[in-house]
Amino acid sequence: MRIVVVSATSVIALACVKNWASNGNHEFVLLGRSNERLAATATDLSIRFPNSKFEFETVDLQSSTSIAAMVTKCAKSAIDLVLVAQGSLTEQKQASTDLSYLQSELQLNAVSVAVVTEGFAGALAVQGSGTIGVIGSVAGDRGRAYNYSYGSSKTLIENYTQGLQQRFAASEVSVCLIKPGPTKTPMTVSHKGKMADPNAVAKVIVHGLSLRRRVIYAPSLWRYIMLVVRFIPFTIFKRLSF
Amino acid sequence: MKLISFGGKTAEAAELLQPHWLADVSKSLGDGYFLPVGMGKSYGDVALVSGARAVSSLGLNRMINWDAATGILECEAGVLLSDIQSTFVKQGWMLPVTPGTSYVTVGGAVANDVHGKDHHFAGTFGDHVLSLNLVRSDGEVLSCSPRKNSEMFRATIGGLGLTGFILTVRLQLRAVAGPYFDSEVIPYGNLSEFFALSEETEAQGWQASVSWFDCSTGKAGRGSFTRGNASLRKYDGEAEPKGLGLSVPITPPFSLVNKLTLDVFNAAYYELQRSGAGRREVHYREFYYPLDGVGNWNRIYGPQGFYQYQSVVPMAHAAEATEEMLSVIKKSGQGSFLAVLKTFGDRKPAGLLSFARAGVTLALDFPNRGEKTEQLFKELDKIVFEAGGTLNPSKDARMSREIFQAGFPRVEEFAKFRDPRIVSDFARRVID
Known part of the structure; x- marks a missing residue:
């Protein structure tokens, strides 16, 4: 497969790449902001998986021009799979008081993800085939005082992918929304509570994408947890503190 | 942020940071005291730091x-x-x-x-x-x-x-050539047979050797000797063995290794080893890492955790010191299940504070039974100390400053190379 990974140095995306490469020989295009980090990542992957191929390109994920140019460049050869993984875990307290921080977080977690997704969806539409997986979050399932600045970006992604799914319903293009639960990453190392292992999350994602599932909860238990959370009446929900 | 060592010792670090890129490490070190940490598999407190920052290397995995x-x-x-x-x-x-x-x-x-x-x-x-x-x-x-x-x-x-x-x-x-080892398992009946086997193994040029021995109260001294060489068989595309896929899911309320179970465990393991005696080819994961197949095995020791006591004693006193240690353990009634005996080669140590040195090393796991266990250790310390030996810092949670300083005489020279802002609970206990 030829797999394009947007924000390839993020922990979940990288775990997915390792999962794919350990189960087959693929061609990867790793996209991200920092040339240095991409280069270090690609070198590591090339040593670990000598039978797969790893290219990398820098892209400014805040610029629609840069994104459009990158989509065109990537689409010069057929793309089988795109994983859109950029995001930042917004600190709610800071977002509530620092509006410029809030704006840049929304830009990265919502606007940029929508633009990248639309860009690659367009390329897949021209090809007439391919799968695009977009990383949202269980946090997008319901607005909570604890993390609504982050969660609402993920809700936008959900709505966006739903629209694409309907648009491509009659074609060979698939759009999958991926909703990981809290996952162990360098950002969450000192957080309390149970965190999923990124490799376990990646396994669920890779499997879900291979089946072209519409919505992938990872770990899958979150599907049922969030089902309950969504149906709690607001009169009760407002008193909860999770 | 609570840090937990493999043996179950804990420390409350001020915080835990995990830089993800080499360029970010320097700023993660902050401006106070800190300790670099990794997987936390050290048994005692070399990777614990109370009240200061722990900086993990786990994000730097390229x-x-x-x-x-x-x-x-x-x-x-x-x-x-x-x-x-x-x-x-x-x-x-x-x-x-x-x-x-x-x-x-x-x-x-x-x-x-x-x-x-x-x-x-x-x-x-x-x-x-x-x-x-x-x-x-x-x-x-x-x-x-x-x-x-x-x-x-x-x-x-x-x-x-x-x-x-x-x-x-x-x-x-x-x-x-590939991932396989030609291994041989030889049961032995007493310690002198162990020493004879060790000598023969080194003389014959075997690449790896280790020995488990029965440290239960009854038959202490018998054991099984395992040695191996990398096999000449090439890698044939076979997937890595999945291991046992076992894991200890929770910490039981008390140690499963106790007086009631110890003799049974040891006897059963001895029989298992005896039935597997002889030569066979094994995958390197089975040869080097048999316990990696059982996730969180340290949990069997219960919430109090356990101690590993790993000593090394120079060859000249090896036999008598080991005999004496065994008899002290026997008398104490606190046997060990994972008892490992190995001779180290006579080589120049790689580092100033390297533990491995010519002699025989004995590693014993004991459930933490408080004062009683410490009492046993003090008796063992005496034997080790008098035989000119020392204990392994990576396994230790309780050795005295005196034992450490005697076993690692170059610690004074080492002081020159210490980073002034790095501390660990171990260093505070026996070095500083």
Whole structure:
């Protein structure tokens, strides 16, 4: 497969790449902001998986021009799979008081993800085939005082992918929304509570994408947890503190 | 942030940071006291730090350069030994030295100058480090090797993380045909047979050897001797064995290793070993890492955790000291299930504070039974101390300053290379 990974140095995306490469020989295009980090990542992957191929390109994920140019460049050869993984875990307290921080977080977690997704969806539409997986979050399932600045970006992604799914319903293009639960990453190392292992999350994602599932909860238990959370009446929900 | 060691000792660190990129490490060190940490597989308190910052290497897990012609790997300090083994064994290379678990970082393996079943043949992990990069708390990055900053290099190998944060390491791997070992298991009836087997094994040039022995109250002294050589059979594309896939899911309310179970465990294990005696081919994972197949096995010791007591005694007193230790253990009624006996080769230590040295090493796991266990250790200490031996810092949670200072006489010289902002609970206890 030829797999394009947007924000390839993020922990979940990288775990997915390792999962794919350990189960087959693929061609990867790793996209991200920092040339240095991409280069270090690609070198590591090339040593670990000598039978797969790893290219990398820098892209400014805040610029629609840069994104459009990158989509065109990537689409010069057929793309089988795109994983859109950029995001930042917004600190709610800071977002509530620092509006410029809030704006840049929304830009990265919502606007940029929508633009990248639309860009690659367009390329897949021209090809007439391919799968695009977009990383949202269980946090997008319901607005909570604890993390609504982050969660609402993920809700936008959900709505966006739903629209694409309907648009491509009659074609060979698939759009999958991926909703990981809290996952162990360098950002969450000192957080309390149970965190999923990124490799376990990646396994669920890779499997879900291979089946072209519409919505992938990872770990899958979150599907049922969030089902309950969504149906709690607001009169009760407002008193909860999770 | 609570840190928990493998033996179950805990420390409340001020915070835990995990830089993800080499360029970010220096600023993660902050401006107060800190300790570099990795997988936390050290048994005692060398990787614990109370009240200061712990800086984890686990985000630094990239391989940087690999030369398939010479077997030289350069990688970041947080790369796990398991990753190195599984990646390169397919290309005909393996780590020349590995401890009994593969789930440790390269940085941790250097900082503890770990040893394994190959000691008499290949020395310690540090013997295969060609060079390393170290960042000091003042931000200076030192490139160290036997030729450049050689004193800092020797201090960092086995330096328990106290000389700086290890960023990257260049390692020499060893050429192998494939992932298999030709192993031989030989039951023995008493300690003198063990010593005879050890001598014969080293003389015959076997690459790896280790021995388990029955340390229960009844039949103490009998055991089984395992030795092996890398097999000449090539890698045939076979997937790595999945291991036992077992895991201890929860910590039981009390130690499952206790007076009632110990003799049964030991007798059963002895029979198991005896029935498996003879020569056979095994995968390296089974040969080197039998316990990696059981996740969280340390939980069987219950909430109080356990101690590993690993001593080394010079060859001249090895037999009598070991006999004496066994009889003290027998008398105490606190047997050990995982009792491991091995002779170390007579080699120059790789680091200033390296533990492995010529002699016989004995490693015993005891459930933590408080004062009673400490009483036993004090008696064992006396035997070790009088025989001119010492204890392994990576396993230790309770040795006295006196024992440490006597066993590691170069600690004074080491002081020159200490990073002034690095502390650990171990260093506070026996060095500072």
